[in-house]
Amino acid sequence: MSFVQNFPFFSIIIAMFSGIISSVLDAKKARNLSLAAIMVTTGMSAAVLVFCLRTGESYTYMMGHFPAPWGNEIRAGVLEGLTAFFFGVVMLLSVVGGLDHTAKDVEKTKQNLFFIMIDLMLSSLLALIYTNDLFTAYVFVEINTIAGCGLIMIRQIGRSLLAAIRYMIMSQLGSGLFLIGLSLLYDVTGHLLMSPAKEAVAGIEAAGIYALPMLVIVAVISVGLAIKSGLYPFHSWIPDTYGYATPTASAILSGLVSKGYIFLLIKIFYRVLGRENVVASQIVNVLFMFGLAGMMLGSVHAIMQKDTRRMIAYSSVAQIGYIYMGIGLGTTAGMVAAVFHIFTHSATKALLFISAVGLYEVSDDKKDFRSLRGAGYRNPLAGIGFSVGSLSMVGFPMLAGFISKLLFATSALQSPHKMLPTVIALAISTILNAVYFLRLVITLYSIPEKGLEKPLDNGSKEKPPIHSSWKLRLAVLSFILLNLFLGLYSQPIVGAIENGLAMFA
Amino acid sequence: MSRIRDNYENSRCLKIKKWIDGEVDLLASGVEIEAPEEAKEAALPESDLPNPAWQPGMRRPKAAKRRRRNRDGRDIRYFRRIYQLMSVFLCLAIIFILLWTVSYLPAFGNAGNPDNNEVSARYIESGLQETGAVNIVTGMILDYRAFDTFGESCVLFIASCCVLVLLRIDAADGDARARKRLREADDRVFEPKNDVILQRCACVMVPLIMVFGIYIILNGHLSPGGGFSGGAVLGSGLILYLNAFGFKETERFFTEKVYRRVTLSALTFYCLAKSYSFFTGANHLHSGIPLGTPGAILSSGLILPLNICVGLVVACTMYAFYTLFRKGGM
Numbered sequence: 001m002s003f004v005q006n007f008p009f010f011s012i013i014i015a016m017f018s019g020i021i022s023s024v025l026d027a028k029k030a031r032n033l034s035l036a037a038i039m040v041t042t043g044m045s046a047a048v049l050v051f052c053l054r055t056g057e058s059y060t061y062m063m064g065h066f067p068a069p070w071g072n073e074i075r076a077g078v079l080e081g082l083t084a085f086f087f088g089v090v091m092l093l094s095v096v097g098g099l100d101h102t103a104k105d106v107e108k109t110k111q112n113l114f115f116i117m118i119d120l121m122l123s124s125l126l127a128l129i130y131t132n133d134l135f136t137a138y139v140f141v142e143i144n145t146i147a148g149c150g151l152i153m154i155r156q157i158g159r160s161l162l163a164a165i166r167y168m169i170m171s172q173l174g175s176g177l178f179l180i181g182l183s184l185l186y187d188v189t190g191h192l193l194m195s196p197a198k199e200a201v202a203g204i205e206a207a208g209i210y211a212l213p214m215l216v217i218v219a220v221i222s223v224g225l226a227i228k229s230g231l232y233p234f235h236s237w238i239p240d241t242y243g244y245a246t247p248t249a250s251a252i253l254s255g256l257v258s259k260g261y262i263f264l265l266i267k268i269f270y271r272v273l274g275r276e277n278v279v280a281s282q283i284v285n286v287l288f289m290f291g292l293a294g295m296m297l298g299s300v301h302a303i304m305q306k307d308t309r310r311m312i313a314y315s316s317v318a319q320i321g322y323i324y325m326g327i328g329l330g331t332t333a334g335m336v337a338a339v340f341h342i343f344t345h346s347a348t349k350a351l352l353f354i355s356a357v358g359l360y361e362v363s364d365d366k367k368d369f370r371s372l373r374g375a376g377y378r379n380p381l382a383g384i385g386f387s388v389g390s391l392s393m394v395g396f397p398m399l400a401g402f403i404s405k406l407l408f409a410t411s412a413l414q415s416p417h418k419m420l421p422t423v424i425a426l427a428i429s430t431i432l433n434a435v436y437f438l439r440l441v442i443t444l445y446s447i448p449e450k451g452l453e454k455p456l457d458n459g460s461k462e463k464p465p466i467h468s469s470w471k472l473r474l475a476v477l478s479f480i481l482l483n484l485f486l487g488l489y490s491q492p493i494v495g496a497i498e499n500g501l502a503m504f505a
Numbered sequence: 506m507s508r509i510r511d512n513y514e515n516s517r518c519l520k521i522k523k524w525i526d527g528e529v530d531l532l533a534s535g536v537e538i539e540a541p542e543e544a545k546e547a548a549l550p551e552s553d554l555p556n557p558a559w560q561p562g563m564r565r566p567k568a569a570k571r572r573r574r575n576r577d578g579r580d581i582r583y584f585r586r587i588y589q590l591m592s593v594f595l596c597l598a599i600i601f602i603l604l605w606t607v608s609y610l611p612a613f614g615n616a617g618n619p620d621n622n623e624v625s626a627r628y629i630e631s632g633l634q635e636t637g638a639v640n641i642v643t644g645m646i647l648d649y650r651a652f653d654t655f656g657e658s659c660v661l662f663i664a665s666c667c668v669l670v671l672l673r674i675d676a677a678d679g680d681a682r683a684r685k686r687l688r689e690a691d692d693r694v695f696e697p698k699n700d701v702i703l704q705r706c707a708c709v710m711v712p713l714i715m716v717f718g719i720y721i722i723l724n725g726h727l728s729p730g731g732g733f734s735g736g737a738v739l740g741s742g743l744i745l746y747l748n749a750f751g752f753k754e755t756e757r758f759f760t761e762k763v764y765r766r767v768t769l770s771a772l773t774f775y776c777l778a779k780s781y782s783f784f785t786g787a788n789h790l791h792s793g794i795p796l797g798t799p800g801a802i803l804s805s806g807l808i809l810p811l812n813i814c815v816g817l818v819v820a821c822t823m824y825a826f827y828t829l830f831r832k833g834g835m
Contacts, residue, residue, distance in 0.1 A: 001788055009787070013780050016659060020772045023666070024765050063652040065786035066635070069624045072652040109675040113666050120663050127656070139656035143663055150667040180603070187610050190619035200619065216606040 004051040008076045008130045009061055011041035011084070012123050019119030027103075027111035034115040035095065038122060042088030045126075049081030053496070058503040060132055060195075069196045075132035079339070079500025082493070083263055084129050087256050089482065090346045091122060094255065097354035097475025098248030105155050105246045114154050121147040121252065128260045134182050134272065135192045137264055141178065141228070145171045148257055151249040152241055163240035170227060170237040174261075177224030184217045185272070194271040205277055218273055218283045225265040226287065229258035231324050232294030235317040239305075242313035242353075250309070251353040254316045255346035262323055262342060266335065269327075270504035279330040288328025288418060292425045294321025299432030307367045311436060312352050315393065318429060319345045325425070326408055329418055332501060333411035339497045340407055344392070344400040344486060351479035352389040358382025358468045358476060359444065369443050376444035379468060383444050385476035390437035392483050395430055400486035405430065407494070637796035637805035638726035646731075647808045651779055654811075658818050662772060665822045672829040687834070698751065707749035714742035722816035726805045732812040736819025743824045752832075759824065761834070768821050771814040778807055 018037040022030040052058060058077030065071070095102075095118060106114050120143055127140040148171065153164035186192060188210045189200035204210050227234040242250045269278050278284060298317030305311040323345070326338030362378035363371045376383030392399035405426060412422035486493065513519060611618040628645055636644035646654045674687045721735030747755045785792040797804030828834070 006784065006787065009783060013776065016655075017773070017776050019659075020662065020769065020776060023662075024769050062787045063783050064648065065782070065792070066649050070627055071649050071786075107675060110670055110673070113670050116663070116666050120659065123659075133653075135650070136653055136656065139653050139660065142660050143656065146660065146663050146667055150663065150670055153667075154670050156670075184606065184610070186620065188619055190622040191624065210609065212609045213606050216602065 002051070004047050005059055005061060005076070007044040007048050008074055008080070008084075008126070009063065011044045012074075012126045012130065015041055015119050015123030015126060019116045019123065022112050022116045022119060025112055027108060027115075030112035030115040031099070034118050035092070037119055038088060038092045038095065041122065041126065042085060042092060045081055045084035045088055048076050049078065049085050049496075052076060052078045052081050052503075053499075069191060069193055072136055073132040073193055074127075074130040074136075075194075076130055077500055077503040078496050079504065080129050082496050082500060083339075083342075084126055086343050087125055087129070087260075087346070088122075090255050090350050091118075091125075091252060093475045093478050093482075094248050094251035094350050094354065097350075097472050097479075098246060098251065098357065099471050100469050101247045101357060107156065110154060113150070117147045117150040117154070118248075118252075121151065121257070125256060125260045128264050131264075131267075132194050132271070133192055134185070134194065134197065134268075137268075138175075138179055138182055141175055141261070141264070144257060144260065145175060145228075148253055151253065152245045154249075155244070155246050157244070159240065160244040163237070163244050166237045167241045170234065174224045174227035174234075177220050177227065179224075181217050181221035181224060184213055184220070188213055188217075194267075197272050198274065201272065201274060201277065205274070214277070215281050215283075218278055218281045219286075221268060221273075222265065222283050222287060225261045226290070226324065229261040229265075230317060230320050231287070231290050232297060232317060232321055233290060235294070235298065235320075238317055239301075239310045239313040242316060243307060243310040247353055247357040250313075251350040254313065254353065255350040258316075258320060259323075259342045259346050262320075262327075262338075266327065266339065267504065270501070275330075275335075275505070284328045284330045286328075287324045288330075291321045291323070291325030291328050292421060294318060295325060295425050295429040296321075296432065299429055299436065303432065303436045305436075306369070308356060308369065308372060308440060309353075309367050311440070312349070312356060315352075315433070315436070316345075316349060318433065319349070319393070322404070322408065322429075325422065326411065329411055329415050329422070331411060331414050332498075333407070333414050335501055336494060336497050337404060337407035337411045339501070340490070340494060341404040343493070344404045347400060347479060347482045347486060348389050348392045351385055351476065351483060352393070354472065354479065355382040355385030355389060355476045358472055359386060361468055369440070372440070373443055373446055374448040376441075381473050381476055382468060385480055386444060387441050388480050388483055390441050392487070394434045394437055398484065398487045400483045400490075403487055403490040403494075633799055636808065637799050638808050639799055640726055640728060640731070642729075643726045643731050643808060643812070644805070647726075647811050648806075651811070652783070654815070655775060655779055658772065658775060658815055661818055661822050662768065665768075665825050668826055668829050673834055700749070703749045707745055711742050711746045711749075714738060714745065718742060718816070718820070722812055723802065723809070725812040726808045727800065727802070732815025733819055735812075736816035737823060739816065739820035740823025740827075743820065744827045747824075747827070752828075764821050764825055767817050771817040771821075775811055775814045778810065782807060 015037050018033050022033055025033065058075060058080075060068070060073050060075045062068075063072035063074060102114060103111065124140040124144040124147065128137060128144065131137045131140065145168070149164050149168050152167055153161050182192075185197065188204060189197045191197040191200055201214075204214065230238045238254075242254050245253065269275055295318050298314055298319075298321055302311045302314035302318065305314060319341070323338045323341050326334045326341060328334070329337075358379050359372060359375040359382050360367055362382075363375050366372070376387070388399065392401040395401045395405040409423060409426060412419045412426075415422075615621075628641055628649065632641045632644045632649075633639065636648040638644035638648070674683055718735045718738035721730035721738060722732055723735075725731035725735065743755070743759070782792055782794070784790075794806040796806050799805070803809070
């Protein structure tokens with residue numbers, strides 16, 4: 001056994017341990033520890049990815065002295081390594097980009113608690129990615145939920161407390177359904193580890209027994225995780241949550257947390273329930289319909305928003321719809337497109353949230369369209385970042401969003417019954433995306449209105465013009481590069497995703 | 506004419522046209538809908554005068570507004586009623602579906618059930634030799650599936666962090682508002698209560714509860730119990746003591762510093778010990794942790810220290826929740 005194979009376990013434990021230690025550190029040390037932990041785990045995930053690519057196979061790692069059906073286990077393959085690495089990069093950049101705002105929004109004595117949440121969030125995301133055990137997945141879903149709540153409410157203003165309560169209720173509903181699904185599954189299979197459970201499921205399907213419980217299990221697990229990731233009819237917690245949390249929390253929650261649940265869902269589909277069984281159960285069609293509805297109605301809601309942060313949040317609803325549409329196609333190509341869109345969306349949405357903060361900084365922290373007029377001139381880099389993010393979301397060539405839309409469209413061609421709705425919905429949704437994103441981009445680069453220019457000018461004459469900190473600029477720049485990388489160098493990544501999904505089966 | 510014009514002005518088409526032209530902000534709808542109403546009311550008399558047939562229409566906007574308001578109120582009431590009915594219906598539907606599913610599941614306690622498989626057989630048959638714990642449940646949660654239990658204790662840890670975020674009031678930086686909040690939340694001014702009945706009872710009960718809690722924790726691997734249950738008993742004993750004698754007495758031995766140190770060292774020990782165990786297990790190394798004689802108090806390897814750690818974390822978390830809810834600090 002090579003030493004690299006220990007890395008998934010090390011990265012989970014390092015993230016958790018840094019969270020535990022942070023409880024006695026002051027804000028600055030907790031911050032440095034947290035950044036170091038994220039960097040180390042990202043490096044380890046990269047090593048795991050390279051290792052799995054080189055050996056060409058996945059491996060399981062025993063957590064303790066007991067082999068598979070008795071003890072806990074984690075599993076690493078190409079897709080796990082790639083996702084963990086990517087999530088680590090996005091998390092690092094989001095934390096770095098929002099550092100100054102975190103320091104401003106969070107009470108000084110509670111900042112170490114903020115970094116505890118970040119550390120434990122990281123560890124739970126890693127565990128959700130690497131897990132090979134259904135109950136371990138549930139435990140870390142719990143940690144993820146509580147850490148998410150903490151990240152939202154740590155801002156301690158009325159609206160974010162309200163958002164946290166809403167998030168908690170919806171998220172707990174999702175966890176509850178997920179747990180019910182797991183208990184039913186345990187009852188009919190007798191296993192919690194994924195690989196033996198899959199064998200048991202195959203036996204059940206072959207024998208043709210427990211048809212109704214299996215259907216309910218698939219439905220309850222899918223809906224539970226869909227609620228937690230904010231699929232369209234269950235999206236009501238999204239706008240408040242992303243709109244009123246601190247920038248780092250918004251970027252992490254929208255970019256990573258909801259994606260972690262989707263990744264878990266894909267993993268359960270492949271590794272436990274079996275993709276063919278899920279497709280046969282018609283649940284994917286329900287997810288497909290919800291996804292289509294989300295793509296369009298999420299965008300319509302986004303057009304109606306006044307507050308630009310809420311607009312970006314509603315755009316997340318639409319993008320989650322895309323991902324579920326890909327899963328709902330039921331084909332391998334659709335799944336590849338969905339996984340690629342997970343990466344696209346986490347890179348782009350985090351870029352949008354972080355660069356939007358740079359724009360608010362130069363507009364008196366106002367978030368409506370009027371105040372943002374001309375903000376692209378006042379903070380050029382953030383303006384460029386926001387434009388790149390918007391164009392990527394709309395699907396401009398060379399950027400990440402284009403590739404994922406292309407993948408969705410080509411994968412739709414392979415499933416004859418769903419081709420037309422998919423392509424039409426993609427077209428409509430792209431136009432709607434363009435309406436609200438390009439409108440904001442045009443606003444950013446239009447000259448401020450006469451009436452509004454004065455108060456802004458008076459304000460800025462008294463104090464020197466505000467410059468964003470180097471951290472924010474670094475994060476925005478890196479995110480732009482990440483987007484370009486995903487857009488220009490997509491083929492190896494798509495290949496790795498296909499490779500990884502093949503290892504899942 | 507005016508009706509057609511009204512219709513046109515209220516149509517989405519014009520709003521979008523205006524929005525594209527940049528005349529109005531469609532998104533500032535709160536202002537936009539009101540303003541044309543006012544303007545129209547002022548403008549109506551002149552504009553409608555040339556057409557006498559529309560004379561009664563002068564009062565129309567107001568009436569329409571009133572009608573609309575009434576209708577809105579009714580709509581909201583209807584909506585609420587439908588909403589309540591639908592939610593009850595939805596809950597009943599879910600209950601029905603789940604009960605229906607349960608009726609298809611294997612009967613409870615049947616020997617041929619899927620969960621009576623090699624997994625539980627090994628736990629029962631060789632659990633004692635492999636973990637050294639007489640209590641199979643403890644052996645399962647702290648040895649076979651110790652990673653999950655580590656996750657669970659981290660759930661407790663992060664839950665108490667969240668409560669700290671929400672309820673701890675820090676007046677350290679001299680913020681007047683925070684100090685006021687602290688004063689309002691602090692109920693120590695009513696102490697000591699000196700409730701004789703409570704204090705006498707606590708004098709008898711607290712030592713017993715503490716000893717019982719420690720017993721449950723230390724015998725977790727030998728008899729029913731373990732860290733979670735014993736910790737809960739310890740925590741409730743601490744809370745009873747606090748209620749009887751007040752913060753002044755408890756702060757002699759339990760402050761926030763103590764809480765932090767205890768939680769930190771317990772979780773750190775758990776983390777390091779289990780990491781060592783996982784690492785050796787996965788790499789097929791010999792861990793060198795003796796299992797001892799089953800049944801003795803010092804047996805079953807790491808389970809006893811881990812139980813102590815879990816117990817300490819649970820007790821501290823319970824006590825911390827209580828104090829935070831009472832006075833916003835420890």
